[in-house]
Amino acid sequence: MYNIIISGVGGQGILSIAFVIDQAALAEGLYFLQSEVHGMSQRGGAVESHLRLSETEIFSPLIPQGEADLILSVEPLEALRYFSFLKPEGTVISSRTPYVNIHDYPPLEEVFKEIKKVRESWLIEAGQLAKQAGSLRAENMVVLGAASRYLPLQEDNLKKFIRVLFQSNGEKVVETNLKAFDLGRQAAESQA
C-alpha cells in the first residue's frame, strides 16, 4: 500500500495530479482509490485528495491517520495541514510558492522550518519553474515531476497521462506541462 495526500488551494489543479497518478496506476495494473473535494471548498479554500495505491484490494477511500507515505503539496502551508496523516518516516514534497489569500498567513520561513522538520522533505521552486516551462498554472505538474521518483509508478506512464489530460487544450499546453514535469523532476534530483 502506498498512500499519498495531494494538497493545495482550490483552483491549483489538485485533481489534475490525481488524474495522472490514477491513470498511470491503472495502466500498471495496480488497485487505486482516490477521494477528492468538490463544492464549497473549491472556492479558494484548502483542498486535499487522498490517493491510495496497492497490489491488493483497497477498502477505505480515506488514508488513516499516521499512514500517508507522501504529502505532495502545491502550496507550502497546505502541506502542513495534513501532517497528522504523515508517517514519521514519510516524505513531503511541496512547492515553495505561497498562495496568500488569508490575512493570517504565517511568515514563510516558519512554514519552511516546519516542513523541514520532516527528514525526507523537499521544497521546490514550483512557481519559478512553472513560469520557465511556459505557464504559471503548471505548478502542479512541477510538483508531480518532483515527486515522481518516489511514486511506485513509471515515469513514462505518468508522462503519457499528462499528455492525455491536456491533449484537448492543444500541443503547446501539453508541451508546457511535460516540461514543467521534467523541470520538477530535475529540481528534486539535484537536491537529493
Place this chain on the structure above:
Amino acid sequence: MEKVVLLGDEAVALGAIHSGLTAAYSYPGTPASEIMEFLIRQSAGGKNFVAKWCVNEKVATEEALGVSFAGQRAMVSFKHVGLNVAADPFINAAITGANGGLVVVTADDPGFHSSQNEQDNRFYADFARVLCFEPSSHQEAYDQTREAFDLSEKFGLPVMIRLVTRLAHSRAPVVVREARGKNQDFKYGYGPDWTLLPANARRRYQDLLRRQKDLQAYAEECRFNEFSAADQGQRLGVVASGLAASYFREVANRLEAKPAFLKISTYPFPQKKLLELIDRVDEILVIEEGYPFIERFIRGVAGLPGKVIRGKMDGTLPASGELRPEIVARVLGLPVRNGVSLGDFKLPARPPQLCPGCPHSDTFKALNEALQGYERGNVFSDIGCYTLGALPPYRAIQSCVCMGASISMAKGGAEAGVYPSVAVIGDSTFAHSGITPLLDAVYSQTDMTVVILDNSTVAMTGAQPSFGTGEPLDKMLVGLGVSPEHIRVIIPLPRNHQLNVGIIKEELAYHGLSVIIARRECIQILGNK
C-alpha cells in the same frame, strides 16, 4: 471485462446508462452534481437519452415519474436535502408505484462538507416503504444501480440509492457489463393506480403494504448483504452498512480473532441474517455512516437482554460527523499511528471565500453601506456562493436555512416588525424556490426588499445553467406583479458603488415591496469563456 475509472457518482450514472435509461433529471447540489454532469456528457446532446438539469428537485422527480408512467426507465438524483424538496412526489410515487424502472439517488453529506445538515435519507426510504441500496464501493454503486432498475420493474416500486460524500467523490476502477437496451414499447401505467383519489390511494397503499414481505424476502437473499461467522471464541459481532462496512474491512485483517460480520447494503435490512448474528454473539457493534438507523431498530425500546449493543447511541462512536478508518480501528481496540506533530505551530484555517472580482462582493459592500443607520433591519439570505457573505470581511447576511427561505423569512420578519427586511437570493435559487414566496409577498404588498444576485449561473456547484436569469427574470418579476418602478437593476462593480448604494437606499426607504437585481456574470464562467 472492461475497467473504467469512475467517481462514485459516475458509477451510478454509468450503471443507469447501461440499464437502458430513457431520461434522467436533477438539480445541482454537492455531492450529487457529478451524476448529471456525467450523464450530460454521455448523452450526446440528448440523442442517446435525455439528461437534463431541472428547476428544482420536486420538478425533477415528477418528470422522472412521468417517464416511468410511460413505461420507460428514469432516474432522478440530488443531494440529501433535495429529497426534502422532492418528498411529496417521492412518498406518493411509492403509492402509485413505478411502471418503467424508477431510481431515486440521494447523495448524503455526513460531516457537513457542503450542506446545512447531515440528514440520513435511509429514513425516507423506510418512510416511503421502498427498497434502498447503500453501496459500500464503486463497484457496488454500479452493480446496485443496474439491479435497482430491474427491481423497480419487478416490484413495481421506486428504488432508492443512498450515497455518501466519500463514495460520491472518490474515484476507482469499475468493471462494467454489457449494456441493456431501452424498454421497447410505451406501456402506459394503469390510470386508476396513478390517480390517488382516496379510494384508489387506499387500495394502492394496501398493495404497497402487501408487497413489504416481498421486499423483505429479497433483502434476506440479496447478495449485497453478506454474513460471515466469527472465529472460534470471538463473542463480538459487527453490523456495518455501506461505506462503514468498507472502513471495517480496511482494519479487520489486523484483528486477532475475526468477529461475526454482517454487511448491510440493502434495506429493508435482512432481519433473519441479523438475528443469526445476534444469536451467536454477546456484544454487537453497529457502524453506519449517518444517523444510527440500524442501531435504533436493534435497540428497540428494551434493548436485547444479556447482550451489549454499541454504536452511536451509547457514545462508542461519534453521534455526528463522518466516519474515518482510524475511528473504526480505535473502537475495535486496534492501535492508531500518530502522524507528524506540528507542535506549537499555529496553522491558520483557509476557509472557502468569494473569488477575487466576484460580483457578490460588490453587492455586499453596497448593501452594507446602504443599511447603515437602520437599527431594526435584517438581511435574510439563502443557499449559494453568496452564503459566504456571512463571513468576514462582509458579515452582510444573517440567515441561511433552505432553498428560497430568504424571501419567505423576510416576509415573516417584516410582518413581525423587522425594518428594513431584506432578502438576498441568487438567480438559480430564486427560480428553484423563490418565485412562490415572492408571489406571497406581492399578494400581501409586504414592506420588504428582495435583492436577486443574478450572476447567470449555478456558481457554487460548477456553473450549471440557471432558470431565472437575464431578461426572462425581469419579465418574470413583472408577471408576478412586482410594481415595475420598484424593480431596479444595478451592476455590481466597484466603479458603480455610490450609484448602487443610492439605489438600494431608495428601495429600503420605500414602504412596499421592491426587487433589486444585482446583475453581473460570475467571474468563474467569465474566465472560462
